[in-house]
Amino acid sequence: MRVLQLFLLTSLGLVTNVSTLNSCSNCGEFIVPYPLSTNENCGDKRYKVYCNDEKLEFLSATGTYYKILSIDPSANKLVIMPPPILKNTCYSSDLLMGGLFLDQSLPFNISTQNTVLLFNCTNNILQSPLNCTSNSICRQYEKKVEEGFGCMNTLCCHYLKDSAMNSHKIRVRIGSCTAYTCLVGFTPDDPLQTWNYGIELQWLSPNN
Numbered sequence: 001m002r003v004l005q006l007f008l009l010t011s012l013g014l015v016t017n018v019s020t021l022n023s024c025s026n027c028g029e030f031i032v033p034y035p036l037s038t039n040e041n042c043g044d045k046r047y048k049v050y051c052n053d054e055k056l057e058f059l060s061a062t063g064t065y066y067k068i069l070s071i072d073p074s075a076n077k078l079v080i081m082p083p084p085i086l087k088n089t090c091y092s093s094d095l096l097m098g099g100l101f102l103d104q105s106l107p108f109n110i111s112t113q114n115t116v117l118l119f120n121c122t123n124n125i126l127q128s129p130l131n132c133t134s135n136s137i138c139r140q141y142e143k144k145v146e147e148g149f150g151c152m153n154t155l156c157c158h159y160l161k162d163s164a165m166n167s168h169k170i171r172v173r174i175g176s177c178t179a180y181t182c183l184v185g186f187t188p189d190d191p192l193q194t195w196n197y198g199i200e201l202q203w204l205s206p207n208n
């Protein structure tokens with residue numbers, strides 16, 4: 001009897017554990033894996049994402065929503081869509097918010113797999129470790145990708161956003177650079193047709 005009681009208690013404990021690990025239901029066609037959470041009743045609420053009109057979105061510290069393009073739960077990673085560059089300008093849509101800022105109190109950061117392309121920069125950017133040469137891949141983008149046409153012939157640069165740089169923001173502003181885009185997993189010499197546009201974010205595993 002005692003053994004049975006223990007057994008029941010143990011299995012109840014297990015049931016509780018499993019239910020706290022419940023993942024959220026799909027958002028449109030999108031599977032929302034644990035620990036991502038679209039509402040209070042599922043996932044882990046520190047890992048909040050938003051299901052707006054059946055589109056899964058990530059909210060930045062400045063209140064901008066970025067569309068989630070893909071999620072790799074086994075690697076604790078997700079990729080958000082870089083903000084569009086507004087037509088006939090060289091302004092990223094989040095320019096007035098200063099670019100992308102992640103809330104540092106949340107368990108997300110920008111991974112080290114991102115190559116950032118910056119456009120319409122001023123000369124003072126040249127002091128930082130960026131590649132602003134005429135061979136920079138930003139030149140291909142502004143010449144061959146329609147969204148970059150508004151940035152043509154501006155000073156542009158690219159850099160690999162590795163751990164040496166701040167992992168919670170991609171900054172743009174008037175008087176520095178006013179537009180950006182980003183590639184995930186870019187390696188030098190990858191042809192433009194194979195570029196993978198996105199900003200890869202990584203999350204701290206909930207068990208840590």
Ligand SMILES: *[C@@H]1O[C@H](CO)[C@@H](O)[C@H](O)[C@H]1NC(C)=O
Pocket residue numbers: 089090091120122150151173174175176178
């Ligand atoms: C480039 O940035 C400057 C401010 O730094 C702005 O006045 C100008 O309009 C921008 N150029 C384009 C093409 O958007």
Ligand SMILES: *[C@@H]1O[C@H](CO)[C@@H](O)[C@H](O)[C@H]1NC(C)=O
Pocket residue numbers: 131133135136137188189
């Ligand atoms: C700048 O980037 C281009 C394209 O990846 C590369 O060929 C070139 O060597 C880089 N230049 C510098 C100074 O890093």
Ligand SMILES: *[C@@H]1O[C@H](CO)[C@@H](O)[C@H](O)[C@H]1NC(C)=O
Pocket residue numbers: 108109110111112162163167202203204205
């Ligand atoms: C981002 O977060 C992950 C998981 O916590 C950590 O392993 C990684 O070192 C962080 N990356 C940077 C660039 O801070």
